[in-house]
Amino acid sequence: DQQVKQNSPSLSVQEGRISILNCDYTNSMFDYFLWYKKYPAEGPTFLISISSIKDKNEDGRFTVFLNKSAKHLSLHIVPSQPGDSAVYFCAASLWWTGTASKLTFGTGTRLQVTL
Amino acid sequence: NAGVTQTPKFQVLKTGQSMTLQCAQDMNHNSMYWYRQDPGMGLRLIYYSASEGTTDKGEVPNGYNVSRLNKREFSLRLESAAPSQTSVYFCASSEARWGSGSGRGNEQFFGPGTRLTVL
Numbered sequence: 689d690q691q692v693k694q695n696s697p698s699l700s701v702q703e704g705r706i707s708i709l710n711c712d713y714t715n716s717m718f719d720y721f722l723w724y725k726k727y728p729a730e731g732p733t734f735l736i737s738i739s740s741i742k743d744k745n746e747d748g749r750f751t752v753f754l755n756k757s758a759k760h761l762s763l764h765i766v767p768s769q770p771g772d773s774a775v776y777f778c779a780a781s782l783w784w785t786g787t788a789s790k791l792t793f794g795t796g797t798r799l800q801v802t803l
Numbered sequence: 804n805a806g807v808t809q810t811p812k813f814q815v816l817k818t819g820q821s822m823t824l825q826c827a828q829d830m831n832h833n834s835m836y837w838y839r840q841d842p843g844m845g846l847r848l849i850y851y852s853a854s855e856g857t858t859d860k861g862e863v864p865n866g867y868n869v870s871r872l873n874k875r876e877f878s879l880r881l882e883s884a885a886p887s888q889t890s891v892y893f894c895a896s897s898e899a900r901w902g903s904g905s906g907r908g909n910e911q912f913f914g915p916g917t918r919l920t921v922l
Contacts (some may be wrong), residue, residue: 692845722910729891731807731848731913771827789834789897791911793845799836 691715692780694794703799707765711778714759718780722791723752723763726775735776768781768801775799796799805829807914809894815920816884824879824917826894834897835877836861836911837869839890846893852877884921892917 701707702771708784711721719740724732737743738761745752751764765772775798779791807828816822818874828835833854838846848861866888868880875897881888895911 691876724913729916734912736909737910783903789911790836790851792847792849792871793838795843795845 692778692792692794694778694797698798701768703770703801703803704767707768707799709759709763709776711794712759713780715781715798720781721761722779724777732777737782773799773801807894807896807912809917810912813918817922821882822886824892827876828896832896832898836895837879838893866893886921889921
């Protein structure tokens with residue numbers, strides 16, 4: 689049972705345009721969401737996160753939006769750059785349980801930014 | 804400040820062999836994790852350690868054991884490797900504290916991975 693879903697395996701966007709990566713979740717108890725970026729042969733690197741008490745969080749070119757009623761979050765990258773080409777993973781956690789931050793990951797979306 | 808380091812980077816085993824994957828972090832984090840990544844499956848949690856001296860099963864623990872040697876080090880052992888354990892293994896750490904509830908510190912920092920092939 690996939691609790692975190694990234695239904696688009698890949699996305700191609702032109703340099704300078706907006707990239708929108710989507711993520712859906714099924715467990716309404718998730719209360720903290722994260723995006724990770726992964727280059728080939730490297731470990732994932734943390735990009736941006738959002739708590740369930742917010743609906744938007746910005747960090748430079750990256751913005752994450754959370755729609756709790758729809759159980760949906762999205763990552764916007766504006767403007768997209770060739771260096772953004774990577775696999776992006778969405779992750780969710782149940783922080784309220786007070787345990788270590790066990791993350792449930794989606795299957796990833798490969799973003800290619802073309803010139 | 805190396806962050807999270809993993810050894811080895813690559814390993815080939817024969818079915819039935821054993822090996823230990825090593826992980827160390829220098830960020831003074833309380834919690835450490837082992838994941839595996841398979842094509843089309845994302846990252847799946849194998850085991851985690853919320854704090855020094857404790858370990859717990861994750862989503863896919865069968866065939867693995869772990870040891871939290873001290874606050875810095877968390878090792879993953881395959882006692883009898885099987886082809887189904889061919890995967891890329893990632894170690895991660897975070898500053899998450901039991902019961903803090905603040906939400907901060909949920910970010911996990913990952914090592915570069917170990918690519919394991921079991922023939």
